Amino acid sequence: MTPLETAHLLEQSVESIIRGQRKTVRNVLCCMISGGHVLLEDNPGTGKTTLAKAIAGSISNSQFNRIQFTPDLLPSDILGVSILNQQTSEFHFHPGPVFTDILLADEINRASPRTQSALLESMAERQATIEGSCHHLDGVFFVIATQNPIEFRGTYPLPEAQMDRFAMQCSLGYVSPEEESRILAAQNNGHPLDDLKAVVSLEQIAALQDAVSQIRISNELRNYIVALSNATRSIEEVQLSASPRASLALMKLAQTLSLFEGRDFVTPETIQELAPDVIAHRLVISPEAKFNGLTGRGVVEDILKKTPVPV
Amino acid sequence: MSTSPPRLLTGTALLFWGGLSGHALAGLLAALLVEASAWLNLRWDFKREFYVKAWQFSILCGALVGILAWLNGVRAGHIHSLFVWAPLILLPLELAQRYGNATKIPLNTFSFFARRKMVNDIHHGRAITPRMLNIGYPYIMVVTLATAMASRNELQHFIGLSLVIGACLFFSIRKKGFRPWAWGCALLLVLSLSVTVQWGMLKLYYHFTGSQPSANHQRHSPNESRTSIGRLGRLKLSPRIFWRMQVHDDSVPQLLRTATYNEYARARWSHRFIPSLSRDDYDYLDPTTMKVSEERSIYTFSSEDNIPSLGKENMQVIGELDAGIKENPIPLPHFTFALGDLGEEAGIECNSLGTVRMHNAEFNVIEYSIWTGESSTTEEPPNAFDLHIPDHELHAIRRIGKHLKLHHQNLSTRQKIAILRDFFNTQFTYTTHLNTPRFDRGKRQSAVGIFLETSRAGHCEYFATATALLLREAGVPSRYCIGFSVNEHDPTRNEWIMRGQHAHAWCRVWIQEHQENNKRVAGHWEDLDLTPASWPSAESATSSTWQRQLTDTWQRWREDFLIWRTRDTNKSKVIVTITLIISLLSLWIIWRLWQSRQRHTRSIHQRYQRPQDAPLTALHKIEPLAAKKIGPRPEGTPLCRWLSDLLQVDPSLEGILLPAIRLHSIIRFDPHGATPEQYHQLTRQTAALRQAIKRKPTQGHTDTMTRPS
Structure with a gap:
């Protein structure tokens, strides 16, 4: 399968779930293939989380984690924490949700800047330094962060440094009435995500990334x-x-x-x-x-x- | 209001304003500027900041109008009259909205603090939702209010106002289900009711006041002087300078008379006259005008036969007229012979008591010259009014007259005056604190009676009134006059100053024909002031403070400037200066607007400089031809995307155009380069494209020009 065929297959798979958003879907996939991260700023209910799930579901063996950012979220809730094993008297590292292929950071602006900054190193360096030791993030590490543009109360605008870590910011927006009608029809007997099958592997994604450099x-x-x-x-x-x-x-x-x-x-x-x-x-x-x-x-x-x- | 007014409504309102305010040309120009926006495609992409600047410019225009009004002598008390100019002052804001792309402007444009709050909100990431406003209807309201301020004709104003407001209401409230006939009837009903209620209220006013409302509500006028006799409390006199006088010889008059009255009733002196053939209902004496030179017009009150040759004026007076009085009495020494330098438009007239009134003054601050003679030429001999004593004062005056033996047959006028002078100087004191107890009307006590018999203390109005009435009781014709006492001299400027504190009242007494030093002296009027001589010191005790000096300096500077500005030689300088400032300001604004329009087009002409090694394809050469069909290519639009617009002109070009675009992209942007075959293909495709384009009609350029790249 050529890289172009892989790309189109992945694109069609995601578009079967996220309808009427061809340009945004392609941009988000481009972002993932190019090794960047994307910030989705959109109104509630436009399909941000579904998009992340659709991408993860289209890639076989890919791991998908979701963090719901809240004001009391701590950096250790993202990166992980070392816990003392009383039997062996040793600290064992329990990796946080950041150790994944696709990470959905939902409503990222609801957490404090300190917690938001915990993602900085991971997004830029593809590694997490926890308690002095460096942990590499293998495979496809792709962060899809979302934020709500209409609610400002109780939120922390993303620091300028973190905004720069996102390769792209885009929005899905509302679909046309015709597309919305098709979405309703598609979900009449269950969510399409339940029937979504992986169409590409992590290896093919890696090959796609190599092809981009050519x-x-x-x-x-x-x-x-x-x-x-x-x-x-x-x-x-x-x-x-x-x-x-x-x-x-x-x-x-x-x-x-x-x-x-x-x-x-x-x-x-x-x-x-x-x-x-x-x-x-x-x-x-x-x-x-x-x-x-x-x-x-x-x-x-x-x-x-x-x-x-x-x- | 969120909607904009319909076409021509604002222009009509401006024409209405121009017609009724007497600024028809300004109203026409403003209406044309406002309504031209509907016919012109000229628009600016004004940012919010520009509206703030337009508002600030309007404020600047307001300040300019204020300065111009000040130059014309409008005092702070009449500042509201400047609202007449509000339609022109707010015109920049209205034009900014009309010629801008936005239909509404933020409400916080009008408030510095609201704008700062908004900037702070943005800075702290808070949500901002500024209220937006279309100022179309508020502007019309301002125009109608200004028309109301300027209008002199009530009927025209009412009809015009009804039409404008009716149109505003009609266009702003009409919606589905709107019934025009019912609405029209309701409007007519409201208008009829308003006319009826206003008419009824006016009738009620006339009924209760018993007379037509008088335009003159001043305390002193040429026909009436309301004294403070009988009022309690301290009499407060203004320390402000009213008049300044420069005397060119040694004959400094002690008193300057503003007005003379001959009938007293209930604390009010008034002017009465016996109608004659020459003066039926209005007491006036026309002056004789004589021209001394081209620039100077001089008025005398003497018959033409007796006019002597006039030399240099004896004195000059500077001061400000009361804008509230149509015919201002001006202060003059009693032996005034001639007046001059009053201005081209101004006129004067004199009544039979010698009160000189000025009318049609061009400016409120005036300067005039006075020539003095040997005696008064403006006063007529006494008549029955000069001996009349009102009934309610008669008893007290009779008692005092008997007490002073003023009725004695052998007493001459001078002797009677001497008795009165002695009486007032020895038994009375001067005070401005009127603590006279309330008099009992049942005992026929009047304020003057209490002054003469009980309190024996009062101010100049008491002394002058009592003197006049006692002299009348003694058979000597006398009159009451008001004016200023000349006793404050400013040696640095060599001028005599008359403040409110120097306002004074005294008597004019008729001295009959008599022999004096074997010489026959004709009957004449003389000043008689029996107020104790200590009164000026009592008045000036509180006046010398640094604030007063500062105010005096400012007032003198202002008056001198206004006098300078009214001289013919300086008028043109002032007009040229103001015109120059306004022209420069207008040019600067036009230049800025032009610049903001130019900036957009200049960037189009900055062409991309292709590198030397970059190949030139056949498609590049088709650009001039394609430009004729779809307009010039904006510099920020890639060639291929721009050429795609040809498909809108002719979708059948797709088969030729898209392969050509693909080949062009390969040749131009693929670092590996293209094969010779691809070059040939592109040449062939382009030739076909050129032929196809030539066959197609030209499309309007506007769409392509304005479409974002």
């Missing part, structure tokens, strides 16, 4: 990515601009999306399609500019309009 990107387009990131640094209203990590994530995601689209090379259209989802959430807009209605997505869209694109 997708070619020209110097011109690399420079274009840098120009986009760099443009955010010269805007007065932006207090915190896109980091080199953002450029890197954009390049990797563009390569992955090109693979999904069946190309061996990256085009400017692919970069432009991904740029708002990859860069916008990393920008911190000044309060005055926010008052004037400026958003991170608006800044990126403006940059895309103004930055000369390779033709």
Whole structure:
């Protein structure tokens, strides 16, 4: 099976559960294949958790863990803890839910910044340092974090550093009435997730990830990515601009999306399609500019309009 | 209100305002600017911050109107009259909403504190939901209110206001199930009721007051002076400077007379006259106008035959007229012969008692010159009114007259005056604290009677009234006059200052024709002031404080500036300066608006600089041709995506266009490069595409231009 066939198979499997969200599904899968993590910001009931479960269910032998973030959640609840075995008088490490292939961090902004930070190292380094010892996270380590955009009471906005750890932020949004009707029909006799069968293996995912690195990107387009990131640094209203990590994530995601689209090379259209989802959430807009209605997505869209694109 | 008013309603309201306020041109321009937004496609993408700036600009315009009003001499008490200009002051905000893409503006635009709170909320990540407002209807309300302030014609105003408010109500409340006839009848009923109720209330007012409402509610006017006689408590006199006088020779008048009255009744002196053929219902004496030079007009009250040649003026007076009085009496020395330099528009007239009234003054702060003569030329000889004593004062006056033996046959007028002077100087004291006990009407006691018989203390109005009445009792015609005592001199500016504290009342007494030093002296009026001489020191005891000096300096500076500004030679300078400031400000705003419009188009012309080694494909060469069909390519839009818009013009191009796009992408962006065969394929595809495009009609550019890339 070619990498393109694997990608399409995985995509079709997830789309059989999450209907009418083709673009978001593809972006989230791209994020997973490129080794990044995704933050889903959406209203309740739009299918965030189902999406995570659908991805996990489509990959055989993959482990899926879910953490419901609450204000009293502790870092050890995520990373794990060493407990004294009274028979052997030794500490035994009990790994936390972070040791998994796909981790759903539900309503991540409900936990305190201290607990949120526990994910930082794992997301960036694919390892967790607990009580002085370093534990590597093997296999596909993919974090899907969700947060509710309309509730602010009792929440802790994600720290800027953690926002940068997410390769992409996107939202599912509401589906069309026709699609919603099909969703109702599909769940008439039980949830489709119950019948979901794994279509790809972890090994095939690893092969897909290797294939992404073979997708070619020209110097011109690399420079274009840098120009986009760099443009955010010269805007007065932006207090915190896109980091080199953002450029890197954009390049990797563009390569992955090109693979999904069946190309061996990256085009400017692919970069432009991904740029708002990859860069916008990393920008911190000044309060005055926010008052004037400026958003991170608006800044990126403006940059895309103004930055000369390779033709 | 969340909806915007219908087309032409705001413009109509502005025309209504312009018509009734006398600013028709301004109203027409404002209406055109506002309504042109419906016909023009010109729009700006204003951010919220811009609305704040528009609001601040409106405040600036308000301040500018305030300054201009101040330059025209409007006092703080009449600041509300500036609301007439509110439609123009708030026009920037209305235009910002009309020409902006947003239909509503945040309510917190109007409050600095609300804006700060919102910024803080955003900073702390709190949810913000600013209330949005369409200011269309509130603006119309402001326009109608301003019209009400400016309107002089009640009927026109009522009809216009009814139409505008009716239209506002009609367009804002109409919805499904709305019954226009019932609504129209209800509106007519409300309007009829409002007219009836207003008419009824006016009739009630006339019924209870017994007269038409008087426009003049001032304490002193040329026809009436309401004294403080009989009032209890301390008489508070303002330390503010009312008039300033520069005297160019040694003859400094002791008193400056503002108005003279001849009939007293119940603490009120008034002016009565005997109607004659020349003056039926209005007592006036026209002055004779003479031109000394091109710039100077001089008025005299003498017959033309006796006008002597006039030299330099004897004195100049500066002060502020009371804006509440239509015909302002102005202070003059009693031997005034001529007046001048009153301004082109201003006119003066004099009544038979010598009160000189000024009307149609161009500005409230005035300066005028005075030429003095040997005697008064403005007062007519006495008549029956100058000997009249009101009934309620008669008993007390008779008792005092008998006591002072004023009826003695052999006493001359001078001797009678001497008796009275001695009487007041020795037995009376000056006080502004009126602690006179309440008099008993049953015993026919009047305030003047109590003053003369019991308290023997009072202020100048008591002394002047009592003197006038006692002289009348003694058979000497006398009148009561008010004005200012000239006793404060400012040596640094060489001017005499008349404050509210120096306001004074005294008598004019008729000295009959008599022989004096073997010379015949004609009958004439003389000033007689029997108030104890200590009164100016009692009045000025509390006046010298640093606050007063500061206020005096500011008032002098303001008045001098206003006088300077009203001179013909300086008027043009002021107008040019103000026009220049307004023009520069307008140009700056226009330039900024133009810049904000230009910025969008400039970025389009920044072209991508292709590297030297980057191949140029056949598809690049098709761009000018495609631009004719779908408009120029925005610089941020990739060529392939832009060319895809051709499919909207002609979907049949898909078979040619998509392979060409794919080949172009390979040649341009695949680092491995393309094969020669692919180059040839692209050339062929492009040629076919070119032919297909040429066959198709041109599409409007607007969609492509505005579509986000």
